[in-house]
Amino acid sequence: QVxxxxxxxxxxxxxxxxxxxxxASGSIFSISAMGWYRQAPGKQRExxxxxxxxxxxxxxxxxxxxxxxxRDNAKNTGYLQMNGLRPEDTxxxxxxxxxxPFDYWGQGTQVTVSS
Numbered sequence: 841q842v843x844x845x846x847x848x849x850x851x852x853x854x855x856x857x858x859x860x861x862x863x864a865s866g867s868i869f870s871i872s873a874m875g876w877y878r879q880a881p882g883k884q885r886e887x888x889x890x891x892x893x894x895x896x897x898x899x900x901x902x903x904x905x906x907x908x909x910x911r912d913n914a915k916n917t918g919y920l921q922m923n924g925l926r927p928e929d930t931x932x933x934x935x936x937x938x939x940x941p942f943d944y945w946g947q948g949t950q951v952t953v954s955s
Contacts, residue, residue, distance in 0.1 A: 844863070844944055844947075849951045851953075852954070854926055857925065858922045858951060859920070859922070861917055861918070862946060870913035873938045873939070874911055875938065876909060878929075879932050888903055893913075903929075906924040907920060907922050925953045927953045932948040934947075
């Protein structure tokens with residue numbers, strides 16, 4: 841059974857930075873793709889960034905140049921470094937592990953950016 845635990849969310853002023861972490865239990869982390877998603881109130885969940893097991897990354901246009909996704913397979917942990925935060929980045933951020941055909945989700949961590 842895979843469990844994901846996000847941490848690092850909080851309240852920050854516009855222009856500030858946060859680093860989210862996603863700690864995974866189990867033995868599949870290193871062979872799984874990992875992603876960060878977010879869901880703002882009244883909106884659908886959206887993809888923020890992904891990283892393959894070999895380190896290839898993709899980003900939503902809205903976060904390119906500001907956010908960086910990374911992973912440490914030795915620690916079974918993934919990260920999302922968020923710089924230049926904006927009020928529109930306010931959302932619950934979720935970590936996802938994908939290994940076909942399964943998806944695993946964390947419980948989410950709240951990020952609030954004040955203007």
